Amino acid sequence: MTDVLRRGRASLAFGFFAQGATFALLVTRIPAIQDRYGVSDGLLPVFLAAVPILAGVGSVTTEQLVKRIRPSRLLRWSQPVVLLALLGVGAGGHMAGLGVALGVFGLAVGALDASMNMLGVSLQRTYGRSIMLSFHAAYSLGGILGASLAWAGAHWHLALWVSYLPVVAVLLPAALVGSRFYADGDTAPAEQGHGRGEGGTLVFKLLLPLCLVMTFAYIGDSTVSNWSAKYLQDTLGSSEQLATVPYNVYMVTTLLGRTIGDFGVRRFGAVVVVRLGALVAALGFAVVAGAPGEWAGMLGFTLLGLGLCVLVPQTFAAAGRLFPGASDAAIARLNIFNYVGFLVGSPLVGALGDAWNYRGAMLVPMVLVLVTLVYARSFAAQPDRYGGGHERPRTADVGRGSNGL
Numbered sequence: 001m002t003d004v005l006r007r008g009r010a011s012l013a014f015g016f017f018a019q020g021a022t023f024a025l026l027v028t029r030i031p032a033i034q035d036r037y038g039v040s041d042g043l044l045p046v047f048l049a050a051v052p053i054l055a056g057v058g059s060v061t062t063e064q065l066v067k068r069i070r071p072s073r074l075l076r077w078s079q080p081v082v083l084l085a086l087l088g089v090g091a092g093g094h095m096a097g098l099g100v101a102l103g104v105f106g107l108a109v110g111a112l113d114a115s116m117n118m119l120g121v122s123l124q125r126t127y128g129r130s131i132m133l134s135f136h137a138a139y140s141l142g143g144i145l146g147a148s149l150a151w152a153g154a155h156w157h158l159a160l161w162v163s164y165l166p167v168v169a170v171l172l173p174a175a176l177v178g179s180r181f182y183a184d185g186d187t188a189p190a191e192q193g194h195g196r197g198e199g200g201t202l203v204f205k206l207l208l209p210l211c212l213v214m215t216f217a218y219i220g221d222s223t224v225s226n227w228s229a230k231y232l233q234d235t236l237g238s239s240e241q242l243a244t245v246p247y248n249v250y251m252v253t254t255l256l257g258r259t260i261g262d263f264g265v266r267r268f269g270a271v272v273v274v275r276l277g278a279l280v281a282a283l284g285f286a287v288v289a290g291a292p293g294e295w296a297g298m299l300g301f302t303l304l305g306l307g308l309c310v311l312v313p314q315t316f317a318a319a320g321r322l323f324p325g326a327s328d329a330a331i332a333r334l335n336i337f338n339y340v341g342f343l344v345g346s347p348l349v350g351a352l353g354d355a356w357n358y359r360g361a362m363l364v365p366m367v368l369v370l371v372t373l374v375y376a377r378s379f380a381a382q383p384d385r386y387g388g389g390h391e392r393p394r395t396a397d398v399g400r401g402s403n404g405l
Contacts, residue, residue, distance in 0.1 A: 005126065005330065012119055015079060015178065018171045019112060020142025021149070022086055025167060026105070027225070029148035029258070032160055047098070051106040052339035058110020059339075059343045064109075071118040071328060072182035074111055079175045081108040087168045090160030104108045110339075113246030114332045121135050121320035121327055122184055130265035136313040137258035173323035208320070209375035210315050211337040213274075216221070216317040216368040217311040219317060219348065220281060223365050224250050226346040228301055229284025231288070235358045238294035246301040253305030261310045268377040277314075278372040281307025285366030289359045311372065312390065318358050318379045 034044055065074060085108060088101035105353035122133045146167075225247060233243035256275075264273045284303030291297040319334050320327040345365070352361035 003358070004183055005123070007181040009123060009127075009131065011121065011178035011181040012116070013135055015116055015119075015175060015182075016135045016138040016147075017076060017142035018079065018175050019082070019109075019116065019170065020098045020139035020144075021060075021146035021167065022082055022142075024110070024143040024146025025150050025164060026086055026089065028147050029153065029160060029163070031096070032154065036160060037092070037095050039095065039098070047102060049343060050099075051102055051109070052342050054103055054106030055110035055113065056336045056339045058107040058112075059114045059332050059335040060110075061107075062111045062114040063329050065329040066115070066118065066332070070184050071115040071122070072179070072184050075115040075119060076176070076179035076182065078108045078115060079179070080172055082112055082176070083168045083172045087161065087164050090164040103353040110335070113338065114335045117316045117335065118328045118331050119182060121316055121331060124317060125324070125327075130262045130317070130346060131272070132313045132317040133258045133261035133265070133310065136309070137255055137261075140251060140255040140258055140309070144248075144255065147248070147251065200322055204333070206322060207319065207330055207333060209378040210319050210334055212338040213311060213372050213375055213378075214315050214334055215341040215344070216365075216372055217308055217315070218338055219345035220308050220365045220369050221363070222299060222342050222345030223307075223311075223349050224304055227349055227353075231358055232294050232297050233360070236291055236297045238297075242294055246298055249298060249303050250305040253302050253311040257306045257309035258313065261313070264310075265314070270318065270375050273310050273375045274314050274379045275373055277307045277310035278369050278376070279307070281311075281369045282366045283307070285362050285369065288316065289362040289366070308369070310324045314379055322378070 027398075030044075030048070033039070037049060062074060082105060085101050085105035089098060089105065090099055092098050116135075120132050124131050147161065149167060150160075170331065180200065228246040228250065229243040232238040234248055261273065264276075280303055283298045284305075284307055286301060287300030288297055289300075291300055316331055319330040323330040349358075349361045352364060
């Protein structure tokens with residue numbers, strides 16, 4: 001059973017890694033995609049907004065599909081579709097083809113994100129200790145690799161399909177082989193009851209605080225990814241070259257925070273870690289807003305990486321604890337608010353920056369992140385069917401992976 005768990009955990013971590021690299025390769029080459037297909041500045045936001053909207057549709061669809069299909073099987077086949085859709089974005093020649101490729105990418109990535117986190121939560125329950133942050137650390141590592149490869153492609157002026165093809169050629173077969181070892185882990189029976197912490201019924205009123213935290217976290221994340229370079233250059237007067245550094249620093253500190261975050265959860269509990277993360281992230285936004293120069297701004301973005309990195313993984317984990325008998329449905333529903341935050345964050349900061357100023361605009365995500373403190377108790381371990389604060393693994397279910405182990 002230990003070998004099954006280790007293989008299941010390693011293969012899922014690789015799935016997170018592959019998705020981090022894939023997504024980074026897409027979003028960091030948006031200017032090149034725009035140039036290849038001749039997408040106007042006015043039409044580009046429509047294409048970009050369509051991806052998270054369709055991803056939300058994919059997540060909702062996954063909520064229904066997991067009633068009949070194990071999350072491991074959905075993940076096994078959605079990941080290759082995402083990779084092939086990325087290749088389609090790079091290899092197409094007409095704007096209609098770009099629309100189809102991005103549409104497929106959005107739908108598949110919604111299913112992928114939802115099923116990936118479902119599997120992570122069920123494995124964490126089986127382990128009986130916090131491991132969720134380690135999966136998201138693998139995602140951050142993949143994002144760093146993907147962004148680095150994208151930089152190399154842009155630096156050497158490689159065609160998009162030339163940049164994407166080697167990555168897909170390596171990741172796709174590796175993901176298919178790794179998916180043979182997925183383990184669905186422990187899933188509480190849906191008929192156990194309907195109350196808080198033990199229910200088989202998803203009560204959205206109880207899930208709502210976690211949905212808000214997820215939205216606020218992604219508003220903060222999208223603020224960094226979309227506005228850090230512009231803010232450093234236009235507001236703090238940095239050079240164009242230095243303005244590219246904050247997002248890389250943010251990704252590295254996100255990786256660092258997630259790598260050590262599980263130890264913090266095991267030692268101090270999820271509530272303490274989430275509160276500390278929210279406070280550090282709010283401090284980061286305050287430093288960015290009040291920074292007298294580019295180096296102080298860099299410090300603020302560094303703090304943002306260390307603070308925001310714990311919120312999303314712990315929100316998924318908390319949903320699994322809150323609804324152990326309906327965790328798959330809770331995670332699929334919660335995953336929608338990932339895309340809500342992504343859609344809201346960048347336009348919100350941009351509109352406030354244009355109407356007011358960008359220093360003031362940075363205070364809005366700071367306040368939203370601080371609201372997380374109000375909902376921090378939702379991250380507490382819930383009494384489970386064994387009468388304790390932690391779920392006890394059911395070893396009989398550990399081996400029921402997609403490969404029949």
